Amino acid sequence: MTRHDTLREESVAYGLHINGRDHAVQAGWLGESLLYVLRERLGLPGAKNACEQGECGSCSVLLDGVLVCSCCVLAADAVGSDVRTVEGMGDDGELTDVQQAFLEAGAVQCGFCIPGLIVAVHDLLDRRPDADELSVREAISGNLCRCTGYGRILAAVAAVQRERAGA
Amino acid sequence: MRSGQRRRTTTAAQASATGTTTRERVGGGIGSDAERPDGVPKVQGRFGFSSDAFAEGMLWGRTLRSPHAAARIRSIDTSGAEQLDGVEVVITAADVPGRATFGLEHPDQPVFASDVVRYQGEPVAAVAAVHPEIARRAVEAIAVDYEPLDPLIDAEAAVDADPIHPDGNVVRHIEIVHGTPDEITGSVVVEGTYEIGMQDQAFMGPESGLAIPDGDGGVDLYISTQWLHVDRDQVAACLALEPEQVRLTLSGVGGAFGAREDVSLQVHVCLLALRTGQPVKMVYSREESFFGHVHRHPARMHYRHHADHDGTLVKVEASLWFDGGAYASSSTAVISNACSFAPGPYRVAHAHVRGWAMRTNNPPCGAMRGFGSVQVCMAHEAQMDKLAAALDIDPVELRLSNALRTGDQLITGQRITGVAPVAECIRAAADAPPLDDDRDEPLRFPGGTGRTADRHHVRRGTGVAVGFKNLMYSEGFDDFSTAAVRLEVGADGAPVATVHCAAAEVGQGFVTLAQQIVRTELWAQVVHLHQADTAIGSAGSTSASRQTWMSGGAVQGACDRVRERLLQRVADRRGIDLTGARREVLALRDGEIRHVDDGWSVPLGEALEDGPVEANYEHHHVRTDPFDERGQGDAHVSFVFAAHRAVVDVDPELGLVRVQQLTTGQDVGRALNPRAVIGQIEGGIAQGVGLAVMEEIVLDEGCIANPSFTDYLIPTALDMPVVDATLIEQPEPGAPYGAKGVGEPPTISSTPAVVAAIRDATGLDLRRVPVRPDDIALRRS
Ligand code: FES
Ligand code: FES
Numbered sequence: 039m040t041r042h043d044t045l046r047e048e049s050v051a052y053g054l055h056i057n058g059r060d061h062a063v064q065a066g067w068l069g070e071s072l073l074y075v076l077r078e079r080l081g082l083p084g085a086k087n088a089c090e091q092g093e094c095g096s097c098s099v100l101l102d103g104v105l106v107c108s109c110c111v112l113a114a115d116a117v118g119s120d121v122r123t124v125e126g127m128g129d130d131g132e133l134t135d136v137q138q139a140f141l142e143a144g145a146v147q148c149g150f151c152i153p154g155l156i157v158a159v160h161d162l163l164d165r166r167p168d169a170d171e172l173s174v175r176e177a178i179s180g181n182l183c184r185c186t187g188y189g190r191i192l193a194a195v196a197a198v199q200r201e202r203a204g205a
Numbered sequence: 206m207r208s209g210q211r212r213r214t215t216t217a218a219q220a221s222a223t224g225t226t227t228r229e230r231v232g233g234g235i236g237s238d239a240e241r242p243d244g245v246p247k248v249q250g251r252f253g254f255s256s257d258a259f260a261e262g263m264l265w266g267r268t269l270r271s272p273h274a275a276a277r278i279r280s281i282d283t284s285g286a287e288q289l290d291g292v293e294v295v296i297t298a299a300d301v302p303g304r305a306t307f308g309l310e311h312p313d314q315p316v317f318a319s320d321v322v323r324y325q326g327e328p329v330a331a332v333a334a335v336h337p338e339i340a341r342r343a344v345e346a347i348a349v350d351y352e353p354l355d356p357l358i359d360a361e362a363a364v365d366a367d368p369i370h371p372d373g374n375v376v377r378h379i380e381i382v383h384g385t386p387d388e389i390t391g392s393v394v395v396e397g398t399y400e401i402g403m404q405d406q407a408f409m410g411p412e413s414g415l416a417i418p419d420g421d422g423g424v425d426l427y428i429s430t431q432w433l434h435v436d437r438d439q440v441a442a443c444l445a446l447e448p449e450q451v452r453l454t455l456s457g458v459g460g461a462f463g464a465r466e467d468v469s470l471q472v473h474v475c476l477l478a479l480r481t482g483q484p485v486k487m488v489y490s491r492e493e494s495f496f497g498h499v500h501r502h503p504a505r506m507h508y509r510h511h512a513d514h515d516g517t518l519v520k521v522e523a524s525l526w527f528d529g530g531a532y533a534s535s536s537t538a539v540i541s542n543a544c545s546f547a548p549g550p551y552r553v554a555h556a557h558v559r560g561w562a563m564r565t566n567n568p569p570c571g572a573m574r575g576f577g578s579v580q581v582c583m584a585h586e587a588q589m590d591k592l593a594a595a596l597d598i599d600p601v602e603l604r605l606s607n608a609l610r611t612g613d614q615l616i617t618g619q620r621i622t623g624v625a626p627v628a629e630c631i632r633a634a635a636d637a638p639p640l641d642d643d644r645d646e647p648l649r650f651p652g653g654t655g656r657t658a659d660r661h662h663v664r665r666g667t668g669v670a671v672g673f674k675n676l677m678y679s680e681g682f683d684d685f686s687t688a689a690v691r692l693e694v695g696a697d698g699a700p701v702a703t704v705h706c707a708a709a710e711v712g713q714g715f716v717t718l719a720q721q722i723v724r725t726e727l728w729a730q731v732v733h734l735h736q737a738d739t740a741i742g743s744a745g746s747t748s749a750s751r752q753t754w755m756s757g758g759a760v761q762g763a764c765d766r767v768r769e770r771l772l773q774r775v776a777d778r779r780g781i782d783l784t785g786a787r788r789e790v791l792a793l794r795d796g797e798i799r800h801v802d803d804g805w806s807v808p809l810g811e812a813l814e815d816g817p818v819e820a821n822y823e824h825h826h827v828r829t830d831p832f833d834e835r836g837q838g839d840a841h842v843s844f845v846f847a848a849h850r851a852v853v854d855v856d857p858e859l860g861l862v863r864v865q866q867l868t869t870g871q872d873v874g875r876a877l878n879p880r881a882v883i884g885q886i887e888g889g890i891a892q893g894v895g896l897a898v899m900e901e902i903v904l905d906e907g908c909i910a911n912p913s914f915t916d917y918l919i920p921t922a923l924d925m926p927v928v929d930a931t932l933i934e935q936p937e938p939g940a941p942y943g944a945k946g947v948g949e950p951p952t953i954s955s956t957p958a959v960v961a962a963i964r965d966a967t968g969l970d971l972r973r974v975p976v977r978p979d980d981i982a983l984r985r986s
Binding site for chain 2: 041044045064067069070074077078081083084085086087088089091093094109123124125127128131133137138140142144146147148149150151152153156159172174175176178179180181182183184185186187188189190191192
């Protein structure tokens with residue numbers, strides 16, 4: 039028995055591939071965003087819901103290696119794609135160099151923007167390891183943070199760049 | 206990175222002269238850049254914010270809000286919603302079992318509107334359904350018959366208008382008369398009228414919470430808020446429950462900045478849970494968030510400054526009109542601050558300040574970072590620049606020569622007994638190294654790459670501003686804090702401390718500080734933090750830059766008692782007398798209890814063998830007084846100061862501005878975690894820059910025209926200038942560790958500094974913030 043007949047005709051079962059694992063979605067309403075399904079159906083609340091209209095980047099994930107706002111992707115549209123979320127960064131709970139640098143630089147305050155920034159900064163530094171400061175600012179300008187004024191975040195990015203260049 | 210920090214610290218002799226005890230360092234203790242205890246889960250996405258809360262079988266709540274700024278409700282028909290499959294309950298005003306209204310200071314705001322709506326977005330009904338989409342459709346299916354009314358939208362006009370609320374349109378009127386303003390005139394007089402638009406706190410984590418009925422008539426609420434206990438009391442009153450039946454637990458807070466002082470969904474979600482007997486979760490969308498919380502008061506401020514030819518300020522007159530919107534919220538305290546700090550941090554012997562906090566049909570306004578000081582600072586600093594121009598005195602010199610010092614009197618008659626390094630703040634901001642930039646980089650031009658300014662048109666300007674405000678609550682309010690600390694031996698034999706305090710961690714780092722204090726006081730490296738909840742006494746609000754002082758003091762006080770009890774335990778065991786002058790013969794140091802004279806010591810772990818030591822402490826600040834009828838009285842606890850210098854580039858043709866650099870000197874008392882202080886300063890400056898050049902809730906006949914991040918713009922990483930901060934460390938007497946709260950000063954004078962810089966670059970007489978492109982390009986202000 040389904041309790042919400044209101045949505046039954048607009049619902050479907052499908053599977054998603056997230057952080058290397060398969061997840062089944064039972065009777066998901068077709069209007070659900072990838073963000074909603076990650077957070078509310080699959081127990082992966084790392085991607086955050088600050089605007090749900092593509093303006094803040096707090097919901098950032100990688101979809102087949104491309105940085106997207108998961109609030110603007112229909113979950114059912116992500117079938118067959120490789121989804122990577124902040125929960126999939128780092129092996130077995132180990133911190134990545136970017137996560138470590140955020141902590142050391144004091145880049146975290148309330149933390150709501152942080153998961154999106156972690157994903158975005160990894161994406162940026164994988165693509166452009168030597169981005170200059172202005173390019174870094176531009177690259178993360180789609181990730182709104184209301185607490186930090188970005189100063190410590192930029193310091194964290196610069197620290198990762200120095201570290202990676204030296205290694 | 207050019208963003209940086211310099212620290213200017215008083216010598217040890219100066220510090221001890223102010224009575225502040227200096228303690229030895231312990232790893233991760235006071236004064237260190239200790240790491241946040243919640244940092245790892247936050248970078249891994251594992252930290253539980255209130256919008257992440259989940260319970261098996263939970264329902265989704267949603268609110269129906271008024272589309273009108275003012276209307277009479279003829280009827281509400283909920284049957285359409287009730288008929289939808291998956292809708293469990295629909296509630297309106299008729300379902301509120303207790304007090305029909307709530308409010309931070311005065312319960313003047315209906316839980317649900319029933320006869321009239323007084324602002325766009327006022328809640329009218331709520332539903333709980335099995336899916337958020339069903340809840341959305343249910344809300345749409347509720348039919349409300351409104352008779353729209355003409356909204357009252359001007360605060361000054363509201364004085365004589367028909368009352369829009371049974372309590373009238375004047376929420377509070379204050380008059381400050383200091384000296385003999387009627388008899389004094391300066392040789393130079395400047396005047397102006399200034400306006401400030403409505404700013405939004407725009408925290409990232411939307412209002413959200415999960416209510417779980419306890420099956421016994423009570424409810425547990427997991428919520429992001431700034432003050433658990435004041436929420437609890439309002440929920441209990443509206444639900445006709447005893448306070449013990451409403452238990453609140455702080456759920457991860459995604460920023461606050463004042464917007465979470467007032468109740469938003471708390472009563473609604475608890476009532477939905479009690480009515481359905483099921484857990485109910487509510488999460489506002491970004492649009493709903495713009496309607497669901499109070500904003501910063503817009504203001505119109507008429508000023509007249511009088512000075513002597515040598516630049517001595519002799520009189521300030523001001524009329525301040527603050528638009529509180531439809532309900533009182535914290536308007537009474539906001540207007541009190543605005544009046545108290547109306548002249549800025551300057552000595553002035555005579556003043557006549559009148560302030561009105563008004564009710565209108567605009568969105569309700571209340572607390573936001575800087576609380577009343579932000580508005581007046583924009584005006585008094587514009588006036589100081591005008592005065593400097595009229596006197597032909599350098600604006601920095603004019604400020605320095607009038608700057609408040611310890612011992613000076615405010616216009617409220619109160620003398621500053623604490624430190625007041627106003628001149629040091631001004632010098633640090635004004636003398637900071639200039640910007641070394643590369644002006645040829647298009648991304649750095651006003652407008653960025655999208656609407657790039659023509660390099661040849663760009664003009665650079667510089668401006669300086671100073672501001673101040675109070676720490677803690679004022680006018681006789683006792684905003685105490687409570688903490689409990691337990692010290693025991695952990696599984697590995699090392700001492701472990703646990704702190705329980707209801708202080709809301711909203712991102713500012715109180716959790717870090719609590720650990721630092723315990724490490725310093727009790728030498729326990731491992732410090733657990735009990736979740737913040739209403740199982741312990743109130744910690745007061747995370748606002749007014751007060752938690753470092755108030756809850757920091759509570760944790761320190763609890764640690765002191767734990768230490769005393771522990772020392773007593775050792776003394777009892779060894780037969781040592783600790784009374785009277787022998788009180789200090791035992792000391793806790795370097796992780797052991799030492800006999801100061803005999804030299805023996807007992808490791809902490811051994812002293813704790815007989816079981817844990819616990820203590821509670823309630824920390825109160827010094828008493829303050831209410832104002833008398835002339836607005837005089839020792840109403841405030843302590844004051845904090847900051848100065849900013851802004852460098853901007855402007856394209857006057859396109860009206861585009863780019864803020865390039867912000868330097869600041871900030872009075873911090875003592876930096877207990879310098880890195881966290883810098884984070885607060887940079888974040889606060891971002892909000893000040895936002896207010897200066899981009900942030901405004903645009904109102905059209907009381908209705909919000911831009912309730913989204915598409916249209917309400919906050920600074921991005923590209924908009925933020927380089928920040929260079931100097932921390933002025935002069936310990937504040939009476940403050941735990943000499944530290945002052947640091948969160949608010951960065952947002953107070955950064956805005957007027959940017960506006961002054963734009964005036965400097967353009968020669969325009971800008972009287973309103975945010976400064977919009979038209980204000981520059983079309984000379985419209
Ligand atoms: S939540 Fe997706 S961009 Fe804001
Ligand atoms: S840390 Fe709070 S929004 Fe970025």
